[in-house]
Amino acid sequence: MKNLGFKTVAQALLTLGGLALVGCNAPSPEAGLGTPAPDTAASADLQHAHPAVMRGQPELPAGQVLQPLPNLQGPKTRLPLRSLAVAPNPSVVALKVLILSAGSGDFGVAAAKNMLDVAGVPYDVLDAAPAGITPSTLVADDGSGKYQGIILTSGSLSYESAPGVYQSALDWAGWNLLWQYEKDYSARQLSLYTYPSTWPEDYGLRDAGAASANADVKLAAAGQSVFSDFKPGGTLPVRYAYNYPATLASVPGVTTTPLLTDASGRVLAATSTTDGRERLALTFAQNPYLLHSSLVGYGLVNWLTKGVYLGESRRFNQVDVDDYFFPGDVFDVATGTIQRDSFRISASDALAVADQQRALRKAYPVAADFKFAMMYNGGGNDPGSGADLNAPYSCVATVVSSDPLSSVSRCLSTTFDWVSHTKEHFYMDFLNYADSFAQLKPNLDIGAAMGLKVSRKSLLSGNMSGLGYYNPAGDGPLTDYGLGASNVNFLKAAQNSGARYLASNHSVSSQIDPTCASCGLAHPLNPSIFLVPRWPTNMFYNVTDPQQAAGAYNAVYGPGGSFPFWDHPLSFSEILDKESDIALAHVLSGVAFPHYMHQGNLRQYSPGHSLASDWTAALVSKYSQYSTLPLKTLRWDDLGAYVQARTSYMKSGLTGQWNRSTKTVTLRSAKGGSAFVTGIPATGLPLSSSEVYGGKTITGFTLTAGQVVTASVP
Structure with a gap:
């Protein structure tokens, strides 16, 4: 069986030092149900897994209340920059960012790091609570600046030094040193969470007295200059995060420009200048798992670095559809059983998916280059399994043909990205070299004979097998034995058939890089093979319409399901809403890894609709509510090369x-x-x-x- 587990995003409500409460939004279950490889016995049990997930809106634990940021006080006399051992050279700065934090429990560190990691921007993290900062913290031995920008995890860098006692991680001399550096070296300062007051410095903002955990935020007149990717007129939902709406104050020497406001016009983000320094302050809390933090990151990085930085930030929407040309199982809603090998998409379904793809691209300009990747199995011993090389070319579903699906697939040769999924979908865990090669090179030859535009350097093995994640008995629950347990015969056959990029399973810990969210892996047993992880979806492999999709989903996650989670059976529209939340978080992370579904999800269950296109439209529609940045879709050969280049850069x-x-x-x-x-x-x-x-x-x-x-x- 295919065991398409999931990656869990941790869910928590964090009470941090009495300073603020930030909720971490976790996704709905991220698991897919599998399909048997044709060379193994089929089990009737559904394969699934269950993450820790959040039930609807987060709530505070009993007896707990939201706590404000402390309004610290202190002197305001500007001190000069401490003497340097060398003459300063303020025209030269390193392309690097400094994150200043306060104490080991500083919740803002994760948000700051994630924002920079998405773009691949180099940074240092300094906990200023123990020892503060010195000139050598900021200025190199040759007098150049060590940092092009500074991120404060909170405006006052406050922390709880003793129960109920709050202080700043920087003393007054430390603040002055930081500000003098920012002035002399033209380094911008970003405060991720700021109480609108006068300490330690005045941003020209004052607390409006309407703090809450939720706010609907819109661009102010000047907001587009920083958040250039935000949809004009759109709303940024700040949820599960304490926020301090502010009013503007007239302060001598300070010019404040609102960027984001709430429905009442109160300010939640603003730039300000004073004494030659440029600052940007957010008055709502950040967390890397929150939607609003993911959305503001792109604009904040560009502002902080003045648009010049090491790294790059782009967003992707890659969708793979496995098992094309093969029949698949169907979930019987009435009996809760699986009907084996009972559905194969028709010629009409295939042509309809092409129409749905065109309609999606037209409806959503951000997805103008979207294209499904069809992971095809060209061989098969049974009628209606695999591609028929004798089927004539046709663009008409009613074609008289030995296999109408093969006929219209020739017509769709450039409509989709075609990727080899092996000839017959065999498990590759224990095959010898000859049998492995017989599953790989011949499938490429079938694609060429069909006239398909195939990504010839890319490969998806049956069940993503051959990579050390298997059951020694061949069927049943799989165990992660690590990439060192991969089948070297399969890897060599893949290399000799021209494969360089191999799809792997993002749900298997050994197949991802725990130190780099956007990185793939060079296979340790054969470095010429580069692994590109894929995310599963909850459009299970064995469902072809909304009724089946909801039935199978609720059989796992609904009340009475094998892993009950929701308090009621979810409708199909509710499932799409949860699914698009998960996928949106992946898209906003800037990671190029594909999501994947299966051929049964391509069935046109009603005019203009398939589960695959419904899922994609739900994601793109939700994304378009917030951002105008285009979603890139690459052919698999280009995708593999990009992920490999990004990985190389990060290392x-x-x-x-x-x-x-x-x-x-x-x-x-x-x-x-x-x-x-x-x-x-x-x-x-x-x-x-x-x-x-x-x-x-x-x-x-x-x-x-x-x-x-x-x-x-x-």
């Missing part, structure tokens, strides 16, 4: 310095490999190419270990 140790006098950036790669920079064109960078995404120039290039290059900054 490369790339560093950079920005000389604002000469308008140049000097880049050095410690380990060599691929790299990305934003805000710098390809001119002067080796083996480079540029793309304009969201109005920002993103350049990818390659460096050797220790290589140093200089490029111009417009």
